Amino acid sequence: MSHSAVEVLWSRNESPTVKTLAFKWDQEVLPGQFVMVWTPGIGEIPMSLSSLGEIKTITVKDFGPPSAAIISTNPGNKLYIRGPYGNHFTRTDGKKLVIGAGSGMASLAPLVDKNTYGIISAREKSEIILTGNFDQGKVMVTTDDGSMGFKGNTIEALKVFDAKVDMIYVCGPEKMLFAVYNYLKDRGIRAEFSLERSMKCGIGICDSCSIDGFQLCRDGPVFSIDQLGSMKEFGVSRLTYSGKRIQM
Numbered sequence: 001m002s003h004s005a006v007e008v009l010w011s012r013n014e015s016p017t018v019k020t021l022a023f024k025w026d027q028e029v030l031p032g033q034f035v036m037v038w039t040p041g042i043g044e045i046p047m048s049l050s051s052l053g054e055i056k057t058i059t060v061k062d063f064g065p066p067s068a069a070i071i072s073t074n075p076g077n078k079l080y081i082r083g084p085y086g087n088h089f090t091r092t093d094g095k096k097l098v099i100g101a102g103s104g105m106a107s108l109a110p111l112v113d114k115n116t117y118g119i120i121s122a123r124e125k126s127e128i129i130l131t132g133n134f135d136q137g138k139v140m141v142t143t144d145d146g147s148m149g150f151k152g153n154t155i156e157a158l159k160v161f162d163a164k165v166d167m168i169y170v171c172g173p174e175k176m177l178f179a180v181y182n183y184l185k186d187r188g189i190r191a192e193f194s195l196e197r198s199m200k201c202g203i204g205i206c207d208s209c210s211i212d213g214f215q216l217c218r219d220g221p222v223f224s225i226d227q228l229g230s231m232k233e234f235g236v237s238r239l240t241y242s243g244k245r246i247q248m
């Protein structure tokens with residue numbers, strides 16, 4: 001479980017609370033896999049990579065001390081990373097749609113190519129990120145308050161989305177994942193969802209990431225729409241970092 005120390009090469013603000021940091025890391029990572037990023041003395045959190053070339057990136061939202069510490073790592077300083085862990089999205093050469101809400105768009109970004117459409121949702125304009133990854137005319141932005149793009153939520157955008165796609169990939173808050181799951185489950189479309197749970201070890205030891213007999217760090221974080229159908233906890237409850245079960 002040793003960490004690689006990688007130097008931050010550059011950073012870029014994606015929004016007032018989201019920042020992308022780039023580093024060189026000679027490790028193969030597949031779309032949807034995650035790494036554990038450690039800040040000595042503060043903590044370690046799981047993060048998906050937002051680009052996977054020779055120069056890799058993480059796109060971080062300030063959710064608390066560990067993510068704030070990562071965001072404030074300046075070019076020239078080091079990040080401490082271990083992994084990659086978990087399974088990955090199934091690649092398809094056909095047409096695809098990625099649905100990302102908030103910072104969930106970061107883990108979908110490596111899937112985006114010329115055959116990819118996008119629905120990006122957030123509460124308001126300042127939370128919309130990574131629209132520039134899509135070809136012109138292929139991304140629909142929705143905000144709850146109408147400050148950018150379509151005024152409404154992800155489901156309302158899905159109802160007006162009219163391109164035919166072979167696969168849908170989804171990442172974001174579980175409330176949104178649950179709504180998209182319910183919208184898609186009887187429509188016969190292949191879909192994969194990236195879930196989020198508290199993670200401590202990242203390698204199947206601590207069980208902090210368990211959901212209905214699956215461990216997110218080993219069996220996920222990516223699950224098919226059929227697997228989600230067998231999970232009673234999906235969209236209902238989760239364990240906090242301290243092990244307390246809370247309702248969604």
Ligand code: FES
Nearest residue numbers: 202204206207217
């Ligand atoms: S994070 Fe420890 S078992 Fe998954």
